Amino acid sequence: MRRLKTQNQLQDFLDAELSWRVKEISTLKAAVKSSAFISEQTLVRASVALLYAHWEGFIKSAATGYITYVNNQGLNYSQLKTCFVVLGFKKALHDVQQSKQSHVNSTLIDFLREGLAEKSNLKIDTAINTESNLSASVFENILHAVGFETSPYEAKAHLIDESLLKRRNTIAHGEYIDVAKDDWAKLADEVLQMLRQFKTDIENAMALSAFKRPVAT
Template identity: 30%
Template sequence: MNLNELQDFIDEELQWRKKEIERLWSSMDYFIDDDLGKLHDSIVKAIILLIYSHWEGFIKKTGKVYFHHISSLNIKTNELSDNFQSFICKYSLHSFISNSSPDKKLWKISDINNFRQDIENRINSNFSINIDLAKEKSKSIIDAQDNLNTSIFKKISTELGLHIYISYESEIDLGLIDNFSTIMKNKTFLHQVLDHTLLNCRNHIAHGNKNDQNKILEHHKLQYLRDLTYLLMNQFRDDILEFSEQQFFLKINQLKKEQYITQKEIEISNNILNLTNSYQQSNIVDISLSAAESIGIDSNIQPSIFSRIKVFFQKLNI
């Protein structure tokens, strides 16, 4: 897979996933009033499940394609960055452990020498991993463990040689969690978006639990969650493509990689800040509209229920 093919594949992979989310999203506003509240809640639940599935699916598929691309370049492993060297050494380690006695006292010097020789051979050979991109459920290369939370996302990023940005590790209150001030640990940006919100809601729904107002997110918060998830997916794509084009996977280019990361740190921080400010402003507007409705001002005249159902099914057939 050459560079152009990689770029086209990843762009298409992200595009169709976003389109699927937006197609379902566009139907939500037609069922937001009390008469169709239960149907609206069902669509919200479906959207949450869809956002998570495409979050996990995109990270896994893109990570595998990146490994496949590196493997196709026929580069010596010792010329690659440390993550690729360590990754290839895992095969030697797994082989040694599986063929050795559980009792370390019984390990033979000859076996350890063979282990060392195997690592040396792999490091001095071309980087090569057998990846079947058609096997969606394969977990031999990128394993999200069906639960792509903060810890697993960071593990995958490290294996790919990508950077965990400072903003991802910040503990600024995003406004996603009601009890943020009482949480003693795991308060980072990634934990707030992934663990405490996206996965928390997804698991609640997927396990068949009863509707909960903290798990069936209101419109603005759901949009905020969607946009923050998009931010993570977009940056993951950008990093993979930039690392591939500039060959940041080579040890010789690590200084250029650090320069790119420094530039991106500022950009990502600003993007998060803009999304947070936008969400806070939308909340103020939403509160104002609610106040207007409480004194009898009709701020948004909705079409008839029949009309909304008709348009809904028309959109699903797009």
């Protein structure tokens, strides 16, 4: 992922990340549709858990890839949107928290005073935190972290929290839940739509250099 420097590299990464997930979800949909009644519920419940895994996995991987791409553009903090400057500040703060050396502590103050003129060095490994429960509110926080609009996803909040996350948690905790295969198929379509939307958001941001701070006129 460190090699994500060009638009083509990021595009190839996003295409690969989404394509295998789409293929697997499509395979699950076909299997659920053709399953015998005796095994249908077992397959559907297992498929809910896997569908959630693709939801969390793609959002985290794609967002991290985008941040890596931004970090590799060689821009100063002053050239980046505020949300990315925050990630740089978090790195400086993390370094302070991990060290008791006074000279390290002073780097945080230096960042606040002069850091905007420096080349960006974002804390990528912890930039995207799904909290292992990618709820609507956690997803909204990720959208803010990468500077994306939340409005395209607001109508999906109930679907994310109730239809996807709550069902996944119930299954993961070993509790029984009855999910009709038609409901699962609709849920799979909705999740795929959100994954494609998020991929499009990244592609648009990349093409428009939306990660850059607007130049004052």
